Amino acid sequence: MDQTTTEIPPKIFTCQLCGLSSPFVYYGQKPPNTRAIVLLEECFVTKDPFSPEKEKFLVLGSTCSLCSLCVCVASDCSLFYTKRFCMRCVNKHLDQFPHQIQAELAKKKQQSSKAAVS
Amino acid sequence: MDSHRRTWDWDSSQCRAQMDQVFFREQDYIQAGSPDHKEFWAFFDRFQRFKTKKDMSGVAKEDRGDGTDRKKAKVDLGLPKEYDARYRINVSVCSRDIEERLGKSEHRGRQRSSGPGPQEISDCRLALLHFLDFTQRQSFGKLAKLRREQKNLPIFQYRDRIVELVRTHPVVVVAGDTGCGKSTQVPQYLLSAGFSYISCTQPRRIACISLAKRVSFESLNQYGSKVGYQIRFETSRTTSTKLLFLTEGLLLRQIQQDKTLSQYQVVIVDEVHERHLHCDFLLGVLRSLLAERQDLRLILMSATINIKLFSDYFGSAPVLQVPGRLFPIQVVYQPIPPDEQPSRSEKLDPRPYLRILQGIDQRYPPEERGDLLLFLSGMTEISTIQEACQVYATHTRRWIVLPLHSTLSIAQQDKVFDIAPPGVRKCIISTNIAETSVTIDGVRFVVDSGKVKEMSFDPKAKMQRLQEFWISRASSEQRKGRAGRTGPGVCYRLYAESDYDAFAPYPVPEIHRVALDSLILQMKSMCLGDPLSFIFIDPPPASSIQTAVTYLKEQGALDSRGELTSIGSLLAQLPVDVVIGKMLVLGSLFHLVEPVLTVAAALSVQSPFLRSTQHNPDCTTARQPLHSNQGDPFTLLNTFNAWVEVKGERGGGSRKWCRRRGLEEQRLYEMVNLRRQFKDLLRSHSLLESEGGSSAPSAGDRGQRRERLTERRRLHQMKRDHELQEGGKRKVLRLEEGGDGGLSSGSDTEDKSRGRKDKDRQNMDIQEVKFKLRHNVSQLQEAVTVSQDLSSRQQALLKLLLCRGLYPQLALPDEHNSTRKDSEQVFHTKNKQGVVIHPTSVFASDPEVLHVPEDDGGEMGSDKRDSSRHQLLAFVTLLETNKPYLSNCVRVPALQALLLVANSMDTNADCTRLVVDGWLELELRDPSEALRVLSTALKLRAEWERLLLAQLGQSGAAEPAAAEQAVSRRATEKLSEGLVRFLLYTEVSYSLRRLTALQTQNLYVGPQAESESSSSETPDLSVLFPGAQAKPDPIKGGLRVTSFFTYNCLMDSKDLYSECLRTFWSCPNCDLYMPLTPLERMHHEASCRPAGEQQESQDGAESEKASSSSSSSMSSLTRVYHCDVCNEDLKLTSTEILKHKRQHMYTAK
Incomplete structure (x- = not known):
């Protein structure tokens, strides 16, 4: 262990809604070594830590297309529908989303409130 | 188009292969043949089914689709009007190949009439996008769950505080109870705060591995080596390792190599409250190291036990106390009523324990899960209670009774982690191993006997003692805590609250x-x-x-x-007991390395012979050929050799071989690893020639080498695969599975259950894989062959080496043993009388080999029996449990062994009476024989010592090539020849007995006035033992000839002046014939060697100097000799003169 070669601390992505944070290695639409794959938004990307293969990537989050809030991809924090929306903006403009999404969100809300009760 | 549809079949492997050509090529993100690829097609099938289902039911819903955009929002998000699940995926896949096939299908369509059309390509792409999205969600879900769990740990809120404290203080104490997360989180906090080169010590090896695994997973470095572990035989450390889990002992070894521990920036010492020997010592070493390393950061982690002690030791280091996460536990005191209290000799009364089982059955419905953990002091207690509980369990069918202690096979120990079927509880009966070392989830009830068996050392008897004690309050709390790990629990204490209050606060x-x-x-x-x-x-x-x-x-x-x-x-530097280390060094001198390595390794691990199979007749029969009546180390040697042979022939089949013989194969794996480590250590000290030429693969044989390389790669892959699978689901136990567990042989139980068998096979494979990765089987076989068929000469020499290593751990068979029953054989050591042989020893079943042969006895009836066949036992351990037991014994010829290894030998004037180490008395009838034997022994010892020192001296030398010559092969061969001859062919009749206390009091003559005068007549003895001078012994009296031999100091009935009596004697080597005193004769014998040997003698210079300096002591054998070179008059014997001359010859060169 050579002490002189201290690495630059990794860049950290932090979700501004839930606080989840994790180091990321790339920000953009074309993560390295992903070949034919293109991301449809600018994302915070890291190596998939749960895959033994080096080249598998994992998208951590991106910025909300409306308010530019930095959000993770967890369904509680954001939603992708042709663009990334943070949950705050989704709720604000819920009426513009197709009913499938509205129904889904309503169902989830119901479930989570149920979970909170029990 | 229609024709396409007809020819395209998603289920056909050819069609899928065509699709692979488009999407899963060598250069794509997912390649054909990879695990992901396989998963994709499985996903594809699910996806297609889902789509078909949706297509059928989804039409109705579409109608409402347009209704949403009626309400005009302030901001137009520009979302597509029609919902499509695809819009929710933030990934796209496009390559020219795909585009071409999609866009220009009409041009190409004809050429590829049988290939996939645009519709298929589009379908497949859509599935791929969904698959990618699915895998992203899956991985992110894992990450989110991980972060959530980390956040929920009690220690999480102290994260910044901990980092801050470590930044500002050289030493920090983090105290937190079970479940607070300190062991996994603190190292990570420091890592992400920018510290690197962190080491974290653990008292147990297994914890190093499991923590490294967990922490690397949590720090998202599962497949990297940022987090690693290092234990005795295994390491995952690489140059990129930033956090290393290692054992306390190993860190100490590292300090031994690297005084300032410059390789680390942070040292975390975990579980300091357990107060292990190594840990206490490590703290002391680190404490003094801190003065030198201002930059070093030290973190002590402890349960909330005696925290002040640690803080004070490090100059009031700051303490951060973290609450644990424990569910409430109800404590029930149920002291054992007097009539059920066991008396000292009796077995434990199971009634109090059974009542608790019954109570649980009455009070708690079986569908409420929760197992029971019962703490007892030792193995005997466990089997007593286990038996009783098993009867109850068989009757009620509501319990599975499982024992847990360290001498069980690994497979049986593992069972405690398996799950009981619904409606049945596990009843785990354990030693204090489950207090800290083994953590079992799902325990709801704890029964605490309040007792523990602890090892202590009795310096007076030089004996280890395993005694039962009351536990401490800290242990008591720890045991209780085991009931509240997964939910609220109950702890039954089989003692009164007043007892608890009287317990010591902490364990010793x-x-x-x-x-x-x-x-x-x-x-x-x-x-x-x-x-x-x-x-x-x-x-x-x-x-x-x-x-x-x-x-x-x-x-x-x-x-x-x-x-x-x-x-x-x-x-x-050897990580073993001093006695074992000595064996290794001694073995290296005599080219008996291979068997000595095996024996040393075997004696350093737990016995591979399973206790539970001891009374299994099949195992006993199968083991028989392995037994050696020379002693247990030889049985172990045979066992190891046979195992290696089986390994070479049948590979993984050795598992079965072991099972049939009641052997725990894990121990044999440990032995082979340890053996390898010993070999490397000896080699690194140049005590062993490095493995050159013969064993290395010949350079020309490239094919073979490549084969080996491929094989290794395959093995590595298998190991990795195994590691990925590990931690899989636990097996469900069957009701019958308890009971026979510890009572009959483990093999039967395991064979019965198919599930178990599969698990075994998997285990076996990984052990076999690791074994093959670490060892070259054919090389090992070669080494084993060397030690397999030892000639009786080699065996005798090996026994002597073991004896010298083990000395002074010797035991004398009681003189009346031949008249006693086999089970009542008694032995004595110097400090402890009346010890017995452990039932596992070969001598317990075959004690006759230790008896003095009947026909050999001289004067029968008297308590002194003359024989040339007296034997002693050299033993590895003396441990008192209910009796003092000797284990791992080897028998040696008494007189020869004592003369060659003892530290203190005292004789009378004619050397017929010999007292060794102040407790063993040997009497020889014939004075001239006595003298001959003693003199031979002294000569052999001197030579042995000389060669040993030369061998050790060279071990410091840098160049092994030069070193190899320092101890010539011929010299060692000659010495071993001499030793063997002495051991095997010394046919001297003598009596052997232990001195009584009274006799030892009046043993020595003490300093005498006469000795002054007699010493002037004694010849100079320094030739005999270079560097030593014979001088009157100030305490014993007589003459101290060497550090271990004092002549004529014994209080004797014989004439005190006999030392001066000369008798005529003719030397077999030279022409000398004259009257000599015993000492003079020994002296002459030591220096006079057969003509042929003279050239080899190398000890000229030193002994000569010594003799010339002490020339004042005149002897009838010395004469004045004038050396022309030195220009001095010297008083020397004839042989000394020769030597002196030769010395000048050397220096002239």
């Missing part, structure tokens, strides 16, 4: 209980100064340190001033 730290030999040796080699003045956190008693120092001096590891000898510094 190990440093106060055990022999400190190895510790002191290590301290010496680390140059830590006087062990008595070293500042321990809780200093051991001075007497205990003193005992260890004395012992190390006896063993030759320390010299008379308490400094490390050359053998001592080598022993300090």
